[in-house]
Amino acid sequence: MDLIPEPASHTGDPGRTGAVLDARTVLSAAPGTESTERWLRTTLGAAFALPLHPAPHTGAPGARPAPHTGAPAPAAIRLGLDPALGPEAYRLTVGDGAVDLTGGDAAGVFWAAQTLRQLLGPDAYRRAPVRPGAPLVLAALRIEDRPRFGWRGMLLDVARHFLPKDDVLRQLDLIAAHKLNVLHLHLTDDQGWRLEIRRHPRLTEVGSWRPRTKRGHRASPLWDDTPHGGHYTHDDIREIVAYAAERHIRIVPEIDIPGHSQAAIAAYPHLGNTDAVDTSALGVWDTWGVSPNVLAPTDEVLRFYEGVFEEVLDLFPAAVSPYVHIGGDECPKDQWRASATAQARVRELGVGDEDGLQAWFVRHFDRWLAERGRRLIGWDEILEGGLAPGAAVSSWRGCAGGIAAAEAGHDVVMCPQQHVYLDHRQSDGPDEPAPIGYVRTLEDVYRFEPVPPGLSAEAAAHVIGVQANVWTEVLDSRARLDYQTFPRLAAFAEVAWSTTLPAPGARDHDGFARRMEAHYRRLDALGVDYRPPTGPRPWQRRPGVLGRPIEGRPPNV
Structure with missing residues (x-):
């Protein structure tokens, strides 16, 4: 029973015989479970060459019983x-x-199917049978399970390094295998705009590629002079959304405003603060960090982004994407201070200062989205200057923003960089590739507690979930993404799902590590280029590519 995430209860049933799945096995699906029926046939059916024939209908008026053949x-x-x-x-x-x-519900049936897949062993994660005809023997058992959080997410940054559509679909399969149910797509940033917007075609014609890319941390002297780019068409997004819906995964699209917008300004210079900087000279940013080039606080910019969000809402239907993320983080105010237009807007709106101007920006789109049946969510900076009651907060700078938001009655997704930023290094060893951020080992992630101690019961109810964030400044390939994400995502999935985990200090990490021995074989079958427990393999190292280690370790709170 090396299951990950560990279920709430699992017991054997020695008083009953088990089941042997073979080419004669039949599959019956009650109304409302069709997505899992399709998944079982295409996934487990392919792995074991099981036709999974529809079960014969019995009991209909006039139906004859099946003839007795003597076979079981x-x-x-x-x-x-x-x-x-x-x-x-x-x-x-x-x-x-x-x-x-x-x-x-239908999602619960799908998570049950994911557990069945684990019970059938690593071969269940292959795309074709490797042991044709081998019996699939299941012992009699009973498992009952339920998730701790309704939001169990992973952020995938496709703006810094573009990930082709097929790799996004693969990522959906990987998070589904771990019973995660949210994929947060970071679609725009200073370094690239990844979503086709038909009314503003230059966003992808210009904004989706950059002429070169910094290799490693922004202090590194190394450059990759290969142009980098790519974007998703409307049909690509519709395919991704449909694929996610079949796996009971919600997509949260993120369009970053008013900061992290240099790619958009490079495509449409009038979006920037033209009276403070020559925006016509800007290109898509080719390095990392926080660009000083931010959106101008004008009605023209509001109308432009309303048009962007209209297409976003059309591509991401409310049933799959009830939340829309607007970023709202790391918005330098220097250009607004230097801009006569921005200063006039501060006085006109009566918002006091530049922080109030950003709050006005956020509240505008909170109302705009709410009028269209969606909920705004943003990084914890959106708390500054006041926040509309319906908005939710992604707490990334630690837990303090999440605590403040929850105590104020806002729903919160906990994703503090000190604990669940999976682009951060996994050890302090010299062989760790492009080490950045805090050391967060597999055990560290396993001991993360999303609900801070001391939070009132009422506020704790506003912690609707938890999310691991995977930023891709130094993740320039699928292999690098795999290495940083796994196996830590498995530990995170148990934190997000399991209702029986004790307090962090009492968690059985040794038991989890034993279960991971079986899970590594599943990841091998899936072709995941994970970090082994003993450290990076020779080809996973990145000698000479500089990172940015942070001295010390973050507090475990």
Whole structure:
């Protein structure tokens, strides 16, 4: 039972026989479970060459019983719903030749299927059978499980280094395998604009590529002179959204405003503070850090981004994307201080200063999105200057912003950089590739507690979830992304899902490490280029590519 995340309860059932899945196994799906039915056929069916024939209908008026052949009845996989279980919860039972996957809703059935996949061993993660005809024997058992948080997310930064569509689809499969249910797509930044906006075509014609890229941390002297770029078309996004929906994953699109906007200004110079800087000379940024070039606080800019968000809402339907992320972080105010237009706007609006101007920017789009049935979410800087009641907060600079937001009645997703930034280095060894940030080992991530101690019960209820963030400044390939993300994402998934984890100091990390021995074999079958427990393999190292180590370790709070 080397399951990850660990379920709430799992027991054997020695009084019953188990089930043997083979080419005769049938699959029945109750109404509402069709997505899991399709997934089982395309995934487990392919891995083991199982046709998973539809179960014959019996009991209809005039139906004749199946003829008796003397052979044992085929095993059955049965999908069903029991709303009493609750959202995303499930019950998995194996006994007397049947495998029953029952969910509190359609998502719960899908998570039950992910658990079944783990029970069938590493070969279940392959795309074609490697042991044709080998019996798939399941012992009789009962598992009952439910998630701790409704938001179990991962941020994927495709702005700094573009990830092709097929790799995004692969990432959806990987997070689904770990029972995560949110993919936060960071689509725009100073270094690239990755989403086609048809009414503003230069956003991708100009803003989606840069002529060169800094290798390593921004202090590194190294450059890659290969132009870098790419973007997703409308149809690419529709495919990604549909693929996610089949796996009961929500997509949170992020369009960063008013900072982190140099790629957009390079495409449309009038979006910048033209009376403070020559925006016509700007290009897409080719290094890392925080660009000083931010959006101008004008009505023209508001109308431009309303048009952008109209297309975003069309591409990301509310059923899959109820939240829209507007960034709102790291917005330098120097250009607003130097801009006569911005200063006149401060006086006109009566917002006091440049921080009030940013708060006005955020509140405008909070109202605009709310009028269209969506909820705004942004980084914890959006708390500065006041926040509308319906907005939610991603707490990244630590837990303090999340605590303040929750105590003020705002929903919060905890994603503090000190704990769950997976681009941060995994050890302080000299072989760690492009080391940046805090040391966060597999055990560190496993001991992360998303709900800060001392938070009132009412405020704690506003911690709707937790998210691991994967920024890609130094992750320039799928292999580098794999290395930084895994195996730590498995530990994070257990923190996000399991309802039975004790306090961080009492968690059984040794037991988790033992379960990970089986999970590494699953990741091998999936082709994940993870970091081994013993350290990076020779080809995973990046000698000479500088990082930015931070002295010391973050506090475990």
